[in-house]
Amino acid sequence: MAEIRNILLIGNVGNGKSTLANVLTGTNEFEESTNRIHGNSEAKSKEFEHKRIKYRIIDTVGIGDSERTTEEILSKIRDKAEFINEGLNQILFVTNGRFNDLEVKAFGLLNKFIFDNQVADYTTIVCTNFPDFENEEACKEDLQTFRGKIANLSMPLASTATIYVDNPPIKGRYKSISEDSRKASRKVLLERLETCQEVYQPELLAKFIKMIDEFNLIIKDTNKAISNIYNHLDNNIKYLGEFITERENIVEMIENFKEKIKEYMKERYTTSTLSHAALLSGKALTISGIFFPPTLVPGVIISASGLLGVAGSESVAIAKENATYKLFEERLVKDKEKCETLEKSQAELKEYIEELKTIRPRFENSEYKKENIDSKKIEVISNVFNNFLGEEINIDVNLKNEKTEHSTGKKAGLAVLETICLVPPSLISIYFIYRANQEVKSRTSLDDMEKIIKNWGEEFKELEEKKGLLKNEYDKIMLCKEEMAKLLPESER
Ligand SMILES: Nc1nc2c(ncn2[C@@H]2O[C@H](COP(=O)(O)OP(=O)(O)OP(=O)(O)O)[C@@H](O)[C@H]2O)c(=O)[nH]1
Ligand SMILES: [Mg+2]
Structure with missing residues (x-):
């Protein structure tokens, strides 16, 4: 088992990756963008410990932007090669639950050039913006429709483990409610991450970098x-x-x-x-x-x-x-x-x-x-x-x-x-x-x-x-x- 569990966050622009990184690390070091079109241009990583397990959360720049070329999408991930080479415990594919073609395409590219067919086993889809995430029935119901929709787009994605969270911005009238919601989300996320012990070594990455x-x-x-x-x-x-x-x-x-x-x-x-x-x-x-x-x-x-x-x-x-x-x-x-x-x-x-x-x-x-x-x-x-x-x-x-x-x-x-x-x-x-x-x-x-x-x-x-x-x-x-x-x-x- 690796000393530190590398968790890579990927997903569409503005889907809540940086917010998720803040929730997981219990900080506000990741820039939560308010502008949904032009998100973070730079992405960083941060380590934290929970139940004596060390994690490194690796944020990335949003993918799936219609303007971005294959290379741009891939090179965003390539920038994180240093950590990816160490091996990944989990890839958190952050979506707001409305998977679009571009996200599916981006995921397909990642599979082809950086990861391999095994990637789905090490990926968790994180649906953000789901206020009812603590309601098991509601999650199940949504998951069914969600899987039904993406089955014809990407089979690996349709069978990937999926969790629901809601990390609203901590500001304004609902500040304390948001904080509570984020705490509950963190619990869901950490429970999921605790079970991810295996290290995934993406073999295609080296070839891609070359x-x-x-x-x-x-x-x-x-x-x-x-x-x-x-x-x-x-x-x-x-x-x-x-x-x-x-x-x-x-x-x-x-x-x-x-x-x-x-x-x-x-x-x-x-x-x-x-x-x-x-x-x-x-x-x-x-x-x-x-x-x-x-x-x-x-x-x-x-x-x-x-x-x-x-x-x-x-x-x-x-x-x-x-x-x-x-x-x-x-x-x-x-x-x-x-x-x-x-x-x-x-x-x-x-x-x-x-x-x-x-x-x-x-x-x-x-x-x-x-x-x-x-x-x-x-x-x-x-x-x-x-x-x-x-x-x-x-x-x-x-x-x-x-x-x-x-x-x-x-x-x-x-x-x-x-x-x-x-x-x-x-x-x-x-x-x-x-x-x-x-x-x-x-x-x-x-x-x-x-x-x-x-x-x-x-x-x-x-x-x-x-x-x-x-x-x-x-x-x-x-x-x-x-x-x-x-x-x-x-x-x-
Ligand atoms: N209500 C709600 N808002 C969210 C959630 N996650 C993120 N947001 C908001 O969505 C906006 C974008 O979130 P970010 O975390 O910056 O998204 P990102 O994926 O890092 O975006 P890029 O870095 O641009 O790709 C911010 O205003 C967040 O406050 C969520 O689960 N619920
Ligand atoms: Mg971001």
Whole structure:
């Protein structure tokens, strides 16, 4: 025999469970609701002793409310699992004598999911609100009609032991009469409970708890995966937007520089032509100085200034070009970093989508769904999976990141070589003028920059399309997220 007898009170909202708990425990610790529609939201338990037998009265929140789903009804009882697991001595099914369909349905659900066929042996129906409860004949007569009525609703209930009580509220004009009535009710109840020695171990409860917990975990995991997908999609879209803008900025920057470089290329061509001309004529004067000495000094001066001009214009060109490249390359490095970040974020997004996919079979195979415990919740989750995972999800964005092959060193080396070649008297200057002319025409120094921004230009349309696709997925997941939030308790939304 258990040390303490657990007595579980169940029954319709407002049928007098809490009142009965007060009557039994001889306290007023259980809240007797005056509002019959919105009863206790919380239910507690209290121990007391009578004739050296310890009892624990476990009140529950009213069941059988037309608004309540199967799960709600069952989970009310599940909250008391700690005591139910210890074993129950008696379940007091509190009714006001007018059993309705919902009460019968609730009792049926309890049998199916928490208790088992044996439950009727451990249940006593307590009819409250029966002022004539001390009149044996009146009770018998009522019991007959009552059983006749419920026989076709629930056979186990029709054969369950039934007692009658009346626990009117202790207030107003009839206060003392009410107190007397409650005392007499208590006697009837305790006499009944004294005979209940056996402990009933509801075996289905553990299974039921597992089923509910499993399902709650599915909701939690689904919600987490959806939130992660939502956040990543949101980030990806914003990021891709910024990425596109940034590339557009680079393209604009290059376009501007292109103009500037064109300008200085022209200047460079002029300087280069003048310098080379000076150099050529200087050299000619120097050579004629052999035959006509007065031209020697001016010839050396003119060729030296020409040489300086060539070297100067070349080094300015290299420096300007170098500055442009540096800037471009810096932006390219940033662009590359962005590509990598987006790639990483996309990989994570894919992982979360895969995760969501793995939850789906868990949901489909769950006992909860098979037993259709809560059709509303099941529908919400089904819709979420169908809506988001229904079609192939296309989130891949392939970004190309190119490298430039600009080398300042090579150019500077060539320039030095050029200057050295110009020192001895020779006609090589003419070739260099020709080369400077060619460079102005082809602007080779901009070639690879132009190639990159051209490729990007072709990619922009594709990226915008991708952004649109991501946005579609985002809209879908947002709806799923909103739906899922409805399944979560207020505090976790
Ligand atoms: N006359 C009379 N009134 C009762 C009896 N039992 C309960 N009441 C009244 O019915 C109302 C509801 O009683 P509660 O004990 O709060 O009912 P409950 O089953 O705990 O209700 P919930 O917690 O909402 O499910 C209260 O106003 C009680 O005073 C009874 O046997 N006779
Ligand atoms: Mg109550």
